[in-house]
Amino acid sequence: APGCAYGAMFVYLSKKIAIPHNLNVQVVAWNSAQGWIACGGERGLLKVLKLDAPADTTQTKGATAQGQGNLSMNQTLEGHQGQMMCVTWNENFRKLSTSDETGLIIVWMLHRGIWFEEMINNRNRSVVRDMKWTVDGQKICIVYEDGAVIVGTVDGQRLWGKEIKTPLAFVEWPPDGKSILFGTLNGEVHVYDNEGSFSHRVPIYCLDEGSEGSVPIAAIHWFELQRYGEATQPALCIAFENGRVQIMRSDTDDKPILIDTNMRITSARWNPGGSTLAIAGMQTSNAAGEKDAGVVQFYAPTGQHLRTLRVPGTSLRSISWEGTGLRIALAVDYHIFFANVRPDHLWGYFAHTLVFAMMKKERNEHAVVFWDMQTDERHTKYIREVLKIASSEEYCTLATKSDDKDGSHVLIVCNAIGSPVESKYLTLEPLQVAMTNTHVCAASEEVIYVWQYRSANAKPSEAGMSPAGIRRRTETVFHIDDTQVTVGSEHPVAPAGGVVSDPIACITASDQCLLVARESGWIHRYSLPHLAVECKFVIRCRPQVIACNCDSTRMSVIDINGMLTVYDIELKPAGTGGEEKQPVGQQLDFERKDVWNMKWAS
DSSP states (O other), X not given: OTTOOOOOOEEEEEEEEEOGGGOOEEEEEEXXXXXXXXXXXXXXXXXXXXXXXXXXXXXXXXXXXXXXXXXXXXXXXXXOOSOEEEEEEETTTTEEEEEETTOEEEXXXXXXXXXXXXXXXXXXXXXXXXXXXXXXXXXXXEEETTSEXXXXXXXXXXXXXXXOSSOEEEEEOOTTOSEEEEEETTSOEEEEETTSOEEEEOOOOXXXXXXXXXXXXXXXXXXXXXXXXXXXXXXXXXXXXXXXXXXXXXXXXXXXXXXXXXXXEEEEEEOTTSSOEEEEEEEOXXXXXXXXXXXXXXXXXXSOEEEEEEEOSSOEEEEEEOTTSSEEEEEETTEEEEEEEEOOOEEEEETTEEEEEEEETTTTEEEEEEEETTTOOEEEEEESOEEEEEEOSSOEEEEEEOSSTTOOEEEEEEOTTSOEEEEEEESSOOSEEEEOSSEEEEXXXXXXXXXXXXXXXXXXXXXXXXXXXXXXXOEEEEETTOSSOOTTOOOOOOOTTSOOSSOEEEEEEOSSEEEEEETTSEEEEEETTTOOEEEEEEOSSOEEEEEEOTTSSEEEEEETTSOEEEEEOOOOOOOTTSOOOOOSOEEEEEEESSOOOOOOOO
16 A cells, blocks of 8 residues: 555466467456456457455465465457457446457446446447546547547447547556546657647656657556545556656656666556556566566566566566455466465564554554554554564564654654654664664665664663663664774765665664675675674575574575575684684575565574
């Protein structure tokens, strides 16, 4: 949901459905309200499928627990002859609109469990390139390749038509339905009012200078964020076939988020919560003789890359999210693949208390629940935006956005009933947070903040209480490239150039050390509490989650492809015979695929 933290997410392929007669699937659309899946392809192929909901999620084995339900609907819809171009749902009125390359449009409705034709239209002049319903389902806009535009109502009445003097490829309604976006065949995006009068062109920033108007558009999707009243969140995605993408707050945004996906894009869709953008396409391999590979890249609205899903097959053409946002359907060759998505939940466990945060859309803030597992008592606090939760044995830390407009953040140390014990304002954005029994550590892409919130010899349940204790506690801020760290210094020295080439990917901490992992695989180990640089070593992956065991001798890593590996990070003294110290960071003989989380025993 808007306002959630964009952390690690895990996604894996879970099911595959083959289409009869090996007919290639061109388009797939998952109805988020009723769960029907429409797929269209070659030779007029049109099917509506529905997966059974998992019957018992407590089963740890078996298809239902993995989201692989059986088909409760599998109907072939007869009527189209040519290759399918477009399938789109009207969820409010439970209708399906479809079109093929001959220009035939059919609107289908469900009657007693069977889909049948309600309306048919064929202009017989050009191919329908795109069709979209408004958010409320009252109006549909149909665009033809020759520039013809038709806007009609849900009951088949034509409102207006227009001949635009440029070939068209895409159409999209904004959430309020007060204008219409048209994507032209040559890659421009034009905005018209809802009466059909030209308004303005959408500025394109993601393409190289001089190439606008020559790169075809791959997808336009405007997330219906008006439901949540968060107008500042980037929600309009315009994706080009050459891999460039811009995410805009409005169709006049002059500072959009720019992404280069490094692939040939075929489809792009927001998840139902607007917190994740999935971009699908084919990636060209650098290795000689290797074929292009299907890939889905997942991004936060901020442009932060969350995950990569590799898909077997020769052509990934279309994607669509399930209404829960926990599954995604992929049109690959003559198959429909399904992938399960596991988001990164905000949670921690300490003092036999489970703490977790959930976005309350009706309040547009997080409910943070402190649930005592022994007494079953629950205490709920409401906080505007929780970014991270970390925990130690007796306390937890909530990393939140402050209520001030200056963009600052707050670290709040809480006890088991949710009462704040102590807090600190941060100027850096806490993208990563770790906590031990004495320290809270936070990191942005390049700066690390370490706060000793409690002395090592403090009595149990004593933090932030005594004035003497407060004087002993220190805050330290340093840059990831600093070679020496001075405890108590709060002025990190940024490197010349200002751009961090190897950002921090994740952090973890134990009572003895702080481990900081960079995207390149370099790991920095600092001692606690003195923050001496004990060693640096490199691992051969891009880490997404790291953790270390209680005595800081082993480190586990989950990389962005879901592979779990374990490393020996014990600091071994030099031998008595003058031998060199054993290198830190040796990979152990242990590997697991498709891993999304892990915890060491305490």
